Amino acid sequence: MGCAKRIIPCLDVTDGRVVKGVNFLELRDAGDPVEIAQRYNDQGADELTFLDITASSDNRDLILHIIERVAEQIFIPLTVGGGVRKVEDVRRLLNAGADKVSINTTAVLNPQVVEDAASRFGSQCIVVAIDAKKVDNQPFEWEVFTHGGRNATGLDAVKWAQKMVSLGAGELLVTSMDRDGTKIGFNNPLNKAISDAVDVPLIASGGVGNLQHLVDGVTLGGADAVLAASIFHYGEFTVQQAKDYMREHGLEIR
């Protein structure tokens, strides 16, 4: 009964290629986005997320062409994020074939974009991505960071999540910056605090190193979906292996 916990491979894309970094740095090439998307689809991925981490504005439109090509061949939900600054950016990504658009830094700089995009296109397609880090210089535990983790905002991640939902976010993608690329597992206390505080689905991200981490993300972190990149890109595990493992551990899986 209910809804299967989703497994979402994440493809970080720059200049038309999939890459993976460690702690937001040291990018390594992991392949062609359409080929990788097709492979994950064949393995039973429940959804795909593309994060455009292209630095230069010259190559920004490459992501649109990638999404167009993927959407012609792959019939599962596609989320695209990275560099979304205006409602117009959301529209272009949806028109290219994205089902959901993820908004991160812009949500902090200009929350109105989240509200406007949700009211224009529906909450179902607006994901707010929150990059959070544990801090000891604030009256709260986890602080929101922007610009790929470089800038502190002074915002409490849990309260920020609630605010984003009140503005119309239909889903939250929560990345623990302490964990991203480390392979030591999701930040389950962070995810649990946010998941308990909102009604919309939460996607856990950052830190997966083995399949038990995916299970823990759901059972300990209260995640509705788990996102991972490197364990799938470098062939350590297939999506199918991840699904089998989660099913064997009592989770509802497609």
Place this chain on the structure above:
Amino acid sequence: MSRLQVAIVDYGMGNLRSVANAFKAVAPSISIAVTSDPTQIAQAERVVFPGQGAMPDCIRELDARDLRQAVIAATQEKPFLGICIGLQMLFEHSEEGDVPGLGVYRGEVKRFPADKMHDAQGAKLKVPHMGWSQVHQTQAHALWAEIPDQSRFYYVHSYYVAPAEPTLTAATTAYPFDYTGAIARDNVFAVQFHPEKSANAGLQLLRNFVHWKP
């Protein structure tokens, strides 16, 4: 202009490309178009009525393009597939924005009630209901051909239809209570889930629709 085999009704709410892409993948040789032209819809062999966003906006935009009659006429005379809000709009009324629907069928579109959204273990169930849930086929139908009962389809919604006539229901999904996941009556079939995003099971349903002779 030659007669379309599949017309996807476009009333300006969101992107219909994924629906068109999915039909092209399962039936590459048929003529298919996304259209807001009532004449083209009236002449099409089959009509697909998708929808996303909020129902009040959908109804308003439908009327702004003068498409209400073309859609109602299609439900009366040709193979018709409603998807998501395209299912919800066929009913009399929605709690979302307290607006009337097209009234093709009697019944209400309701929001998932906050006090019931927990599973048997007491864990909170999220709204929107977003993800892959099992679809239990409650009546035999040509659109279920080659799709095993309890297959999972992709859902994204906060409201569900409660038909006044229980016999309209063609499938149920439990989240956490059984609600109507699909309806069927004569030449009309409509689903709450998104077949265009439901991988192989969804593509099979679209393939079945293209070949359906009600």
